[in-house]
Amino acid sequence: MARQRELTALLIGLILAASVPVASASPFPSAPPNAGAGSLTLEPGTLKTRSGTYGADFGALVVPENRSDPRSRLITLPVIRIPAADGNHAEPVFLLNGGPGLSNMGWRPRDYLLAHHDLVMVGYRGVDGSSVLDCPEVKRALKGDGDLLGERSLRNIGAAWTRCASRLREDGVDLDGYTIVEVVDDLEAARVALGYGRVNLLGLSYGTRVAYLVALRHPSSILRSAMIGVNPPGHMVWEAATVDSQLGRWADLWARDAKMSARTPDLLATMRDVVHDMPKRWFPVTIDPGKVRVMTFLLLYHRKTAPLVFDAYVAAKRGDASGLALMSLAYDRMVPSLLTWGEMASKAVSADYDSSRDYVAELDPPQATMGSPLGKLLWGPLRFGSWPTRRIPEEYRRPGPSDVETLLISGSIDCATPAAFAEQELLPRLSHGRHVVLSEMGHVEDTWGSRREGVALLLTSFYQTGIANDSLIAPLPMDFSVKRGFPKLAKAGRAVLVVGVVVVAGGVGWLVRSLAR
Numbered sequence: 001m002a003r004q005r006e007l008t009a010l011l012i013g014l015i016l017a018a019s020v021p022v023a024s025a026s027p028f029p030s031a032p033p034n035a036g037a038g039s040l041t042l043e044p045g046t047l048k049t050r051s052g053t054y055g056a057d058f059g060a061l062v063v064p065e066n067r068s069d070p071r072s073r074l075i076t077l078p079v080i081r082i083p084a085a086d087g088n089h090a091e092p093v094f095l096l097n098g099g100p101g102l103s104n105m106g107w108r109p110r111d112y113l114l115a116h117h118d119l120v121m122v123g124y125r126g127v128d129g130s131s132v133l134d135c136p137e138v139k140r141a142l143k144g145d146g147d148l149l150g151e152r153s154l155r156n157i158g159a160a161w162t163r164c165a166s167r168l169r170e171d172g173v174d175l176d177g178y179t180i181v182e183v184v185d186d187l188e189a190a191r192v193a194l195g196y197g198r199v200n201l202l203g204l205s206y207g208t209r210v211a212y213l214v215a216l217r218h219p220s221s222i223l224r225s226a227m228i229g230v231n232p233p234g235h236m237v238w239e240a241a242t243v244d245s246q247l248g249r250w251a252d253l254w255a256r257d258a259k260m261s262a263r264t265p266d267l268l269a270t271m272r273d274v275v276h277d278m279p280k281r282w283f284p285v286t287i288d289p290g291k292v293r294v295m296t297f298l299l300l301y302h303r304k305t306a307p308l309v310f311d312a313y314v315a316a317k318r319g320d321a322s323g324l325a326l327m328s329l330a331y332d333r334m335v336p337s338l339l340t341w342g343e344m345a346s347k348a349v350s351a352d353y354d355s356s357r358d359y360v361a362e363l364d365p366p367q368a369t370m371g372s373p374l375g376k377l378l379w380g381p382l383r384f385g386s387w388p389t390r391r392i393p394e395e396y397r398r399p400g401p402s403d404v405e406t407l408l409i410s411g412s413i414d415c416a417t418p419a420a421f422a423e424q425e426l427l428p429r430l431s432h433g434r435h436v437v438l439s440e441m442g443h444v445e446d447t448w449g450s451r452r453e454g455v456a457l458l459l460t461s462f463y464q465t466g467i468a469n470d471s472l473i474a475p476l477p478m479d480f481s482v483k484r485g486f487p488k489l490a491k492a493g494r495a496v497l498v499v500g501v502v503v504v505a506g507g508v509g510w511l512v513r514s515l516a517r
Contacts, residue, residue, distance in 0.1 A: 028078045031060040037074060038062065040193035047082060051108040057081040061122065061193060063186050065131065066177030073172070076130040077123040079190055082109055084118050090464065091223045092118035093200045094187060096207030098229070098444060100180075100236075100347035101339025103128050104207075112456040117200065117463065122190045126178045126343030133178060133342025135164035142336040142377075148290025149376050154360065157377075158385025164342055165387050176390040178346035184213045191221055200463050201225040204444045205417060209233070209351070212426070213396050215404040224463055226407040229414060229444040230422035233398050236352040237359075238375040238416070240368045243297065246415040247271070247369055250306060253413070253440065253478045260480045263314050270317045271310075272369045279321035282490070291331035292324050293373035298335075299327075300415045301443040303478060311485035323486030345387040348378070351397060359383065399425050405432040407462045409455075411441030413478075436470050440478045451476075 029043045039062045047056040059079035066072040084090070093113055097104045104124045113119060126133040141160035144153045165175060187210075191199055200223050203211035208227035215222050251267040254260045264270045278289040296313075299305040312323025359379040363372040391397070408427060410419035419437045427435050436458065441447055447455060454473035461469035 028058045029060050031062050031076050035062045035074075037064050038189050038193060040079065040190070042079075042081075047080060047109075049108045052111070054082050054109060054114075057083075061186070061190055063125070063189055064177070065125075066174045067182060067185060068176070069174065072174065072177065075125065077125060077186060077190075078105055078121075078128055079123070079194075080105060080121040081194065082114060082119045084116055085111075085114055086116045088116075089118060090116045091198055091200050092120050092194075092196055093202050093463065094120045094122065094191070096201060096203040096210045097124075098205030098207055099124065099127070099339070099344065100206050101127060101341060101344030102206075110456070112460055113202075113463075115460075120190065120194065120199075122187055124183060124343065125186060126346060127340040131173065133168060133173065133175075133340060133346060135160070135341040135345075137161075137164045137167075138341040139336045142341075143332060144288060144290065148288050148294065148331070149364065149373060149380070150290065151360075153290065154376075154380045155384045158381035158383065160385070161345060161381055161387050162385040165345075168342060169388075175346055175388060178343060178389065179350040179392050180210055180213055180347055181217070181392045181396060183210055183347075184217050187214060188218050188221060198223040202459070203227045204448060205229040206231055206236070206347075208417075209236075212402070215402045215406065216396065216400050219402065219404055222404045224405045224407070224466060226409065226459055226462060227422075228409045228448050229417045230408050230410055230419075230426060231417050232421050232426045233396065234352055235417065235421055236348045237379060238297070238363075238372045240363050240365055240370075240372045240375075242418060243372050243375075243415060244369045246413065246418055247300075249413050250300070250310075254310065254480060257478075257480055260310075264317065267310060267314075268369055271313050274313050274316045274324075275370060279316060279324060282321040282325035285325040285329060287321060287325050288328045288331070290373065290377070291328045291335075293370065294335060294377055295327040295331050296370065297372075297374045297415065302445050303413070303440065303442050304445075306413075306442065307480045307482050308485055310480065311482045312487060315485070315487045320487050322490035326486045326490040344378075346389045349382070349387045350389045350392050353379070353382065353391075399429050401429045401431070402433075403431050405462075405466050406430045406434075407458075407468050408433060408435040409447055409458070410435065410437050411443060411446050412437055412439050413441065414443045414446075416443045432466075434468055436468060436473075438473060439475045441476070 029041045031041050040059050042057045042059040045056060045058045047054045061077045061079050062074050063077060064072040065075045095107050105121050105128055107121055109119050123129045137160040141157040145156050146152050169175060198221060201211040201214060208229065209231045211225050211227055215225055247268060254267045278292065279287055281287060296309050299309045312327065316324050360376065360383050363376040365371065408422045410422050412419055423435055427433050438447055451473060457469050457472050461467060
């Protein structure tokens with residue numbers, strides 16, 4: 001019982017930590033009443049983050065909501081500039097976070113970049129600033145009705161998308177203004193307003209798509225662009241075959257581990273059996289198979305969390321469904337509030353949606369091991385509802401040639417942005433591109449967050465010389481061992497049932513949210 005109490009206290013701490021912002025800043029200034037498009041109001045202040053305290057400039061950038069409409073209203077975006085420590089500044093680095101649906105203002109600055117470069121954050125329209133595309137209708141519908149990925153739930157979610165879009169438009173929001181192309185032009189407006197010549201870009205996941213379109217649309221404004229977890233055009237849709245292929249990579253690594261292969265010699269077969277014959281309950285907890293599958297995919301993003309998934313599936317195959325129950329509960333504590341859903345919809349639909357596809361069937365084929373659960377959740381409801389936003393120009397919906405010096409960084413076992421897409425679709429179109437694939441690494445956090453010394457040299461050498469030095473990035477073999485997996489956590493929660501299971505589920509949600517930043 002002592003260990004259970006310690007575990008519960010730890011997870012309560014994790015949940016409380018999740019409510020603390022990544023960065024707290026002094027208030028942003030207000031734009032003057034008659035400020036025109038492109039104007040930037042700056043005030044000095046202090047930026048406090050978990051990594052330190054920095055002097056910074058806080059700004060309000062005024063931009064048109066829809067640049068293609070001369071009558072468009074103006075909106076305001078926040079801007080943060082952290083000056084370089086070195087007086088002889090090199091080109092600044094514009095930071096582009098993942099998403100869509102996540103803020104671009106919560107970066108923890110890396111001191112190795114600040115040594116010679118100003119760091120600049122420009123808010124993402126629709127999630128940062130004066131116009132936020134919040135969709136409480138979608139948030140409620142994402143709790144599901146029966147099986148989360150069943151038709152009834154998908155119909156409800158689709159109807160919620162339609163209601164949210166209608167409400168926003170009635171409130172005066174021009175949804176056609178919330179595309180990635182408009183974000184790209186926001187960055188250009190900020191560059192001009194800040195008085196910079198050429199700048200560098202650092203994009204993570206969805207931010208790599210933004211960076212790539214900046215290079216296509218404003219190539220003379222960019223010196224060098226680094227992308228971690230590369231998302232080429234077309235790949236905000238996770239295909240079922242791709243998910244299964246990446247699962248196969250995980251399974252190959254599992255099979256090479258004698259202890260793991262002794263637990264189950266065929267990890268893929270084990271997962272397939274559990275997915276296609278999901279237990280319905282554990283103790284008093286109803287297990288939602290769709291929620292388990294969505295959480296499975298999200299937890300497969302990183303090498304820290306993937307072993308927890310495999311441990312839970314192996315236990316379920318042996319008759320212990322407690323880990324799956326915890327994952328089902330954790331979904332409700334995490335996914336519905338994970339993103340600003342209207343912003344996510346506008347960016348994704350305008351960039352990658354294909355109205356000729358049947359996403360419900362294509363992303364969940366019966367022969368698949370896992371299918372594409374998150375893809376089905378996000379794209380399937382559009383069969384039953386709509387998000388009315390214009391498509392971005394075709395030239396930005398497919399890979400195009402770029403002469404910008406570009407560094408692509410991928411993890412070899414990344415389920416979210418597989419290295420093959422960067423290698424096969426993007427790299428051939430980059431006349432000055434290089435691709436570094438990190439062995440046995442997953443999505444962004446595995447590279448940006450954990451390989452700090454090696455990534456520091458990789459990025460600083462690239463920004464300074466155009467040559468990326470990867471000499472400090474040594475292979476890090478995968479470790480599948482789990483000390484306190486989901487089954488143990490679930491049982492610890494059951495011991496203090498009223499609070500414990502909910503607390504444990506919240507802790508799992510916090511873990512995924514923290515890795516997604």
